[in-house]
Amino acid sequence: MIRSLMRVVILGSMLLPAAASGTKTVSATTDSPAMESVTMEPLRSNGMPLPLPKPDLALIYPAEPVDIEIPLPRPDLAAILPRATRTVTEMFQQQTGGVTGDEATWRLKSGEGLATLLQRAGFKRADAAAAIDAVIGRASLRALPVGLEVRAARDGFAFTTRNGRDLYAIRDPEEGWIAFTAIRPVERYLAYAQGVIDDSIYRAASANNIPDPALAEYIRVMGFSVDFQREIRSGDAFELLYEQQIDQITGDIIATDLHYAGLMLSGTQLGYYRYDHDGSRVGWYDREGQSAARTLIRTPISGARLSSSYGMRRHPISGYNSMHRGVDFAAPTGTPIIAAGSGVITEAGWYGSYGRYIRIRHNSTYDTAYAHMSRIARGIRPGARIEQGQIIGYVGSTGRSTGPHLHYEILVNNRKVNPLTVSLPTGERIPPELIGGFRTKVELVEAEMLATGNLRFAAIDLLPSEGGVQRAP
Numbered sequence: 001m002i003r004s005l006m007r008v009v010i011l012g013s014m015l016l017p018a019a020a021s022g023t024k025t026v027s028a029t030t031d032s033p034a035m036e037s038v039t040m041e042p043l044r045s046n047g048m049p050l051p052l053p054k055p056d057l058a059l060i061y062p063a064e065p066v067d068i069e070i071p072l073p074r075p076d077l078a079a080i081l082p083r084a085t086r087t088v089t090e091m092f093q094q095q096t097g098g099v100t101g102d103e104a105t106w107r108l109k110s111g112e113g114l115a116t117l118l119q120r121a122g123f124k125r126a127d128a129a130a131a132i133d134a135v136i137g138r139a140s141l142r143a144l145p146v147g148l149e150v151r152a153a154r155d156g157f158a159f160t161t162r163n164g165r166d167l168y169a170i171r172d173p174e175e176g177w178i179a180f181t182a183i184r185p186v187e188r189y190l191a192y193a194q195g196v197i198d199d200s201i202y203r204a205a206s207a208n209n210i211p212d213p214a215l216a217e218y219i220r221v222m223g224f225s226v227d228f229q230r231e232i233r234s235g236d237a238f239e240l241l242y243e244q245q246i247d248q249i250t251g252d253i254i255a256t257d258l259h260y261a262g263l264m265l266s267g268t269q270l271g272y273y274r275y276d277h278d279g280s281r282v283g284w285y286d287r288e289g290q291s292a293a294r295t296l297i298r299t300p301i302s303g304a305r306l307s308s309s310y311g312m313r314r315h316p317i318s319g320y321n322s323m324h325r326g327v328d329f330a331a332p333t334g335t336p337i338i339a340a341g342s343g344v345i346t347e348a349g350w351y352g353s354y355g356r357y358i359r360i361r362h363n364s365t366y367d368t369a370y371a372h373m374s375r376i377a378r379g380i381r382p383g384a385r386i387e388q389g390q391i392i393g394y395v396g397s398t399g400r401s402t403g404p405h406l407h408y409e410i411l412v413n414n415r416k417v418n419p420l421t422v423s424l425p426t427g428e429r430i431p432p433e434l435i436g437g438f439r440t441k442v443e444l445v446e447a448e449m450l451a452t453g454n455l456r457f458a459a460i461d462l463l464p465s466e467g468g469v470q471r472a473p
């Protein structure tokens, strides 16, 4: 029902620009002949050769004057430093052409220094001292953490330093003990996933092994426009493109980033692209550069059930029919309630039948109100400025209430409206000076998704059942 595809992306600069320029990509689900040559080797983005089995020692001793021309003004360390290997034995063989062995892993004990550990691992005292002499200057040996794993063989050892590099010391048959840093092989994978939602987005996502951080970001971004508990219908479909960085030695996932979030909602297509503003701030925008962020969130509580909607109803306490000018979300007492948008607190305290109550003025048009709280969060008082998503209080059953729930109101020009249907203004557009860079990013994301061979929503007749998504012919 759900199809996902992983593609290897090169090690190097930002996700997509390099990937689009003719670098090798590997599809793990096609059965093309290229499959035979699929390897986990990272590809070089700058065309520099892989390190030779025995590199020029001048490159290993950058502190010594060297006779060679460094090819780039600011060389890419990944191109100069060797790649870490799974074992010290492998590295020894690569660097010296020789053979060593007896490799084992030792853990640094409390109060122990590297020299003691090496002697425990079978090094003679003089050898350990010479090896440590070579290491000093490349890594601080004072602050090694207890429990540090040191891989030691007869003629060398290695450990991972705090900056994520590996430090090796090996006994070169000609040069004696040398120490050097190696880059851990981290590969970037792009994964595209799409699927039809039968009941919940969570179930559909977990059926497809979409990683939690990617799903959480997807829900956050889409949550501005969509109420996942109320608006999703069987047959709606999602798609996303995410990237993972994976350490090829340990298999650890180092980072997960969502790049595209798409949703086909009762025939309406929503799609948002991640854009990094000069590395300091991440924004989400539709194709036209309109922000995914709304000024207000429709459901300012998570994990709650809509227990009473807006409109005429028989009041549960008075028994009279009356207009319910808000929505109720049932949730356990103590469930955090967040500010639906940034703004200024205008009320925070007891407010008659509303019990503990907060009202926020977001701008000259919009206010929101929250009632029946068990507790108001610290620092929430009239005049306080708050940010969207900030916790303002906790679910309770104070005032005229039959059980723990949040009563939530949106007010437009002081008139209460239906929070679930009122059309809300969008957030800011992408700044004009960034629109060029943003369009490039959109094209690259689209090209990546196209390259997976999957038909996109726009062109597909989605079926809500086992038939699922069709493969491109």
Ligand SMILES: [Zn+2]
Pocket (backbone or CB within 6 Å): 308, 324, 326, 327, 328, 406, 407, 408
């Ligand atoms: Zn209510």
